[in-house]
Amino acid sequence: MSKGDDLRRMLDEARSIVAFTGAGISTESGIPDFRSPGGIWTRYKPIEFGDFLASAEMRRESWRRKFATHETLQKATPNAGHRALARLVELGKMPAVITQNIDGLHQASGVPDSKVIELHGNTTYAACIDCRRRYELDWVREAFAVDEQLPVCTACGGHIKTATISFGQSMPEAEMERAQEAALAADLFIVLGSSLVVYPAAGFPIMAKRNGAQLVIVNREPTDQDDMADLVINAEIGATMSRAVGVN
Numbered sequence: 010m011s012k013g014d015d016l017r018r019m020l021d022e023a024r025s026i027v028a029f030t031g032a033g034i035s036t037e038s039g040i041p042d043f044r045s046p047g048g049i050w051t052r053y054k055p056i057e058f059g060d061f062l063a064s065a066e067m068r069r070e071s072w073r074r075k076f077a078t079h080e081t082l083q084k085a086t087p088n089a090g091h092r093a094l095a096r097l098v099e100l101g102k103m104p105a106v107i108t109q110n111i112d113g114l115h116q117a118s119g120v121p122d123s124k125v126i127e128l129h130g131n132t133t134y135a136a137c138i139d140c141r142r143r144y145e146l147d148w149v150r151e152a153f154a155v156d157e158q159l160p161v162c163t164a165c166g167g168h169i170k171t172a173t174i175s176f177g178q179s180m181p182e183a184e185m186e187r188a189q190e191a192a193l194a195a196d197l198f199i200v201l202g203s204s205l206v207v208y209p210a211a212g213f214p215i216m217a218k219r220n221g222a223q224l225v226i227v228n229r230e231p232t233d234q235d236d237m238a239d240l241v242i243n244a245e246i247g248a249t250m251s252r253a254v255g256v257n
Protein backbone atom coordinates (compact mmCIF):
# COMPACT_ATOMS: atom_id res chain seq x y z
CA MET A 10 0.00 0.00 0.00
CA SER A 11 1.35 3.42 -0.95
CA LYS A 12 0.82 6.52 1.14
CA GLY A 13 -1.61 7.70 -1.51
CA ASP A 14 -3.70 4.56 -0.96
CA ASP A 15 -3.60 5.15 2.79
CA LEU A 16 -4.83 8.69 2.28
CA ARG A 17 -7.69 7.56 0.02
CA ARG A 18 -8.77 4.95 2.56
CA MET A 19 -8.65 7.44 5.44
CA LEU A 20 -10.72 9.98 3.47
CA ASP A 21 -13.21 7.24 2.57
CA GLU A 22 -13.62 6.02 6.13
CA ALA A 23 -13.81 9.41 7.85
CA ARG A 24 -17.15 11.02 8.55
CA SER A 25 -16.07 14.52 9.54
CA ILE A 26 -12.93 15.72 7.79
CA VAL A 27 -11.58 19.16 8.63
CA ALA A 28 -8.92 20.73 6.43
CA PHE A 29 -6.35 23.20 7.68
CA THR A 30 -4.62 25.03 4.85
CA GLY A 31 -1.57 27.26 4.62
CA ALA A 32 0.47 29.06 1.98
CA GLY A 33 1.60 25.80 0.35
CA ILE A 34 -1.80 25.11 -1.19
CA SER A 35 -1.87 28.55 -2.82
CA THR A 36 1.72 28.63 -4.11
CA GLU A 37 0.47 25.99 -6.56
CA SER A 38 -1.87 28.73 -7.87
CA GLY A 39 1.09 31.07 -8.35
CA ILE A 40 0.63 33.04 -5.14
CA PRO A 41 4.03 33.58 -3.54
CA ASP A 42 4.48 32.54 0.08
CA PHE A 43 5.26 35.92 1.56
CA ARG A 44 6.85 34.37 4.61
CA SER A 45 9.24 32.06 2.75
CA PRO A 46 12.94 32.95 2.39
CA GLY A 47 13.25 35.64 -0.27
CA GLY A 48 9.53 36.38 0.12
CA ILE A 49 8.39 39.96 0.30
CA TRP A 50 8.08 39.94 4.10
CA THR A 51 11.71 39.04 4.56
CA ARG A 52 12.72 42.06 2.45
CA TYR A 53 10.26 44.53 3.92
CA LYS A 54 9.60 44.68 7.61
CA PRO A 55 5.89 43.91 8.09
CA ILE A 56 3.75 46.87 9.07
CA GLU A 57 2.49 46.29 12.58
CA PHE A 58 -1.12 47.13 13.34
CA GLY A 59 -0.13 49.80 15.90
CA ASP A 60 2.05 51.57 13.34
CA PHE A 61 -0.76 51.44 10.77
CA LEU A 62 -3.07 53.16 13.25
CA ALA A 63 -0.48 55.71 14.36
CA SER A 64 0.98 56.85 11.07
CA ALA A 65 -0.56 58.07 7.81
CA GLU A 66 2.74 57.29 6.06
CA MET A 67 2.54 53.67 7.25
CA ARG A 68 -1.05 53.46 6.00
CA ARG A 69 0.09 54.78 2.60
CA GLU A 70 2.97 52.28 2.56
CA SER A 71 0.62 49.40 3.33
CA TRP A 72 -1.64 50.37 0.39
CA ARG A 73 1.40 50.77 -1.90
CA ARG A 74 2.46 47.22 -1.03
CA LYS A 75 -1.09 45.94 -1.41
CA PHE A 76 -1.51 47.37 -4.90
CA ALA A 77 1.99 46.20 -5.93
CA THR A 78 0.92 42.57 -5.42
CA HIS A 79 -2.76 43.04 -6.24
CA GLU A 80 -2.65 41.81 -9.85
CA THR A 81 -0.85 38.55 -9.07
CA LEU A 82 -3.58 37.81 -6.57
CA GLN A 83 -6.42 38.85 -8.87
CA LYS A 84 -5.15 36.55 -11.61
CA ALA A 85 -4.75 33.53 -9.35
CA THR A 86 -7.33 30.77 -9.72
CA PRO A 87 -7.99 27.71 -7.54
CA ASN A 88 -5.90 24.61 -8.29
CA ALA A 89 -6.52 20.87 -7.98
CA GLY A 90 -5.89 21.00 -4.22
CA HIS A 91 -8.64 23.58 -3.71
CA ARG A 92 -10.96 21.64 -6.00
CA ALA A 93 -10.41 18.39 -4.09
CA LEU A 94 -11.48 20.10 -0.86
CA ALA A 95 -14.49 21.69 -2.57
CA ARG A 96 -15.52 18.19 -3.69
CA LEU A 97 -15.26 16.83 -0.13
CA VAL A 98 -17.41 19.72 1.08
CA GLU A 99 -19.91 19.04 -1.67
CA LEU A 100 -20.06 15.36 -0.66
CA GLY A 101 -20.96 16.44 2.88
CA LYS A 102 -17.76 14.97 4.31
CA MET A 103 -15.99 18.22 5.10
CA PRO A 104 -17.92 20.60 7.38
CA ALA A 105 -15.14 23.20 7.54
CA VAL A 106 -11.98 24.44 5.90
CA ILE A 107 -9.78 26.33 8.35
CA THR A 108 -7.29 28.51 6.49
CA GLN A 109 -4.32 30.70 7.26
CA ASN A 110 -4.56 32.04 3.71
CA ILE A 111 -6.04 35.42 2.87
CA ASP A 112 -6.56 34.91 -0.87
CA GLY A 113 -10.19 33.77 -1.00
CA LEU A 114 -9.32 30.78 -3.24
CA HIS A 115 -11.35 28.26 -1.23
CA GLN A 116 -14.49 30.31 -1.85
CA ALA A 117 -13.46 30.73 -5.50
CA SER A 118 -13.25 26.93 -5.81
CA GLY A 119 -16.87 26.58 -4.69
CA VAL A 120 -16.67 26.15 -0.91
CA PRO A 121 -19.51 28.22 0.59
CA ASP A 122 -18.35 31.23 2.60
CA SER A 123 -20.03 29.78 5.68
CA LYS A 124 -17.68 26.75 5.62
CA VAL A 125 -14.42 28.67 5.26
CA ILE A 126 -12.86 29.81 8.53
CA GLU A 127 -10.31 32.53 7.77
CA LEU A 128 -7.92 32.86 10.71
CA HIS A 129 -5.92 35.68 9.14
CA GLY A 130 -8.72 37.47 7.35
CA ASN A 131 -9.09 38.17 3.65
CA THR A 132 -7.09 40.47 1.39
CA THR A 133 -9.52 40.49 -1.54
CA TYR A 134 -11.56 43.25 0.06
CA ALA A 135 -11.16 45.96 2.68
CA ALA A 136 -13.03 46.94 5.82
CA CYS A 137 -13.33 49.80 8.29
CA ILE A 138 -11.25 49.03 11.36
CA ASP A 139 -13.86 50.56 13.66
CA CYS A 140 -17.29 49.56 12.33
CA ARG A 141 -16.19 46.63 10.05
CA ARG A 142 -18.14 48.03 7.09
CA ARG A 143 -16.92 46.37 3.91
CA TYR A 144 -15.26 48.28 1.05
CA GLU A 145 -14.14 46.98 -2.33
CA LEU A 146 -10.51 47.39 -3.35
CA ASP A 147 -11.33 49.08 -6.67
CA TRP A 148 -12.93 51.91 -4.72
CA VAL A 149 -9.84 52.27 -2.53
CA ARG A 150 -7.52 52.07 -5.52
CA GLU A 151 -9.30 54.84 -7.41
CA ALA A 152 -8.93 57.22 -4.49
CA PHE A 153 -5.36 56.12 -3.78
CA ALA A 154 -4.35 56.69 -7.41
CA VAL A 155 -4.93 60.42 -6.86
CA ASP A 156 -2.04 61.65 -4.68
CA GLU A 157 -2.16 58.50 -2.56
CA GLN A 158 -5.35 59.60 -0.86
CA LEU A 159 -6.09 57.40 2.16
CA PRO A 160 -9.53 55.79 2.30
CA VAL A 161 -11.76 56.78 5.20
CA CYS A 162 -15.00 55.07 6.25
CA THR A 163 -18.01 56.96 4.88
CA ALA A 164 -20.13 55.72 7.79
CA CYS A 165 -17.93 56.43 10.81
CA GLY A 166 -14.72 58.11 9.63
CA GLY A 167 -12.54 55.17 10.71
CA HIS A 168 -9.43 53.96 8.93
CA ILE A 169 -9.93 51.41 6.17
CA LYS A 170 -7.54 48.46 5.85
CA THR A 171 -7.53 45.22 3.89
CA ALA A 172 -9.71 42.75 5.79
CA THR A 173 -6.63 40.85 6.95
CA ILE A 174 -5.29 40.26 10.43
CA SER A 175 -2.04 42.25 10.59
CA PHE A 176 0.95 41.55 12.77
CA GLY A 177 0.14 42.95 16.18
CA GLN A 178 -3.61 42.66 15.64
CA SER A 179 -5.49 40.21 17.83
CA MET A 180 -6.84 36.99 16.31
CA PRO A 181 -10.52 37.13 15.29
CA GLU A 182 -12.46 35.66 18.23
CA ALA A 183 -15.44 34.23 16.37
CA GLU A 184 -13.21 32.48 13.84
CA MET A 185 -10.96 31.07 16.56
CA GLU A 186 -14.02 29.64 18.31
CA ARG A 187 -15.44 28.15 15.12
CA ALA A 188 -12.06 26.61 14.28
CA GLN A 189 -11.85 25.06 17.72
CA GLU A 190 -15.35 23.60 17.43
CA ALA A 191 -14.53 22.18 14.01
CA ALA A 192 -11.22 20.71 15.20
CA LEU A 193 -12.92 19.01 18.15
CA ALA A 194 -15.71 17.58 15.99
CA ALA A 195 -13.33 16.13 13.38
CA ASP A 196 -12.48 12.44 13.12
CA LEU A 197 -9.88 13.26 10.46
CA PHE A 198 -7.87 16.46 10.45
CA ILE A 199 -5.80 17.15 7.36
CA VAL A 200 -3.08 19.80 7.19
CA LEU A 201 -2.30 21.00 3.68
CA GLY A 202 0.63 23.28 2.91
CA SER A 203 1.27 24.71 6.34
CA SER A 204 4.62 24.46 8.06
CA LEU A 205 2.72 24.71 11.38
CA VAL A 206 4.96 27.31 12.94
CA VAL A 207 2.51 30.20 13.38
CA TYR A 208 0.59 29.94 16.65
CA PRO A 209 -2.15 29.98 17.84
CA ALA A 210 -3.29 28.65 14.43
CA ALA A 211 -0.84 25.74 14.54
CA GLY A 212 -2.49 24.57 17.77
CA PHE A 213 -5.59 23.24 15.97
CA PRO A 214 -4.03 20.03 14.59
CA ILE A 215 -2.69 19.24 18.07
CA MET A 216 -6.13 19.90 19.55
CA ALA A 217 -7.82 17.60 17.03
CA LYS A 218 -5.27 14.83 17.49
CA ARG A 219 -5.47 14.93 21.29
CA ASN A 220 -9.24 14.71 20.98
CA GLY A 221 -8.97 11.45 19.06
CA ALA A 222 -8.94 12.53 15.42
CA GLN A 223 -6.51 11.02 12.96
CA LEU A 224 -3.98 13.56 11.72
CA VAL A 225 -2.68 13.75 8.15
CA ILE A 226 -0.04 16.26 7.02
CA VAL A 227 0.56 16.95 3.33
CA ASN A 228 3.37 19.46 2.88
CA ARG A 229 6.43 19.75 0.69
CA GLU A 230 8.72 20.11 3.71
CA PRO A 231 8.70 18.29 7.06
CA THR A 232 6.84 20.09 9.87
CA ASP A 233 7.25 20.22 13.63
CA GLN A 234 4.14 18.08 14.08
CA ASP A 235 5.12 15.17 11.80
CA ASP A 236 5.88 12.96 14.81
CA MET A 237 2.31 13.29 15.99
CA ALA A 238 0.72 12.56 12.61
CA ASP A 239 -0.81 9.26 11.50
CA LEU A 240 0.26 9.92 7.91
CA VAL A 241 2.78 12.39 6.47
CA ILE A 242 3.10 12.97 2.73
CA ASN A 243 5.87 15.27 1.50
CA ALA A 244 4.60 16.02 -1.98
CA GLU A 245 2.65 18.49 -4.07
CA ILE A 246 -0.81 19.08 -2.64
CA GLY A 247 -2.76 19.37 -5.89
CA ALA A 248 -1.51 16.07 -7.31
CA THR A 249 -1.80 14.24 -3.98
CA MET A 250 -5.31 15.39 -3.15
CA SER A 251 -6.79 15.17 -6.63
CA ARG A 252 -5.67 11.56 -6.86
CA ALA A 253 -7.00 10.72 -3.39
CA VAL A 254 -10.38 12.41 -3.94
CA GLY A 255 -10.73 11.59 -7.62
CA VAL A 256 -11.03 15.07 -9.09
CA ASN A 257 -8.79 16.96 -11.48
Ligand SMILES: [Zn+2]
Pocket residue numbers: 137138139140141142162163164165166167
Ligand atom coordinates in the same frame (compact mmCIF):
# COMPACT_ATOMS: atom_id res chain seq x y z
ZN1 LIG B 1 -16.53 52.67 9.86
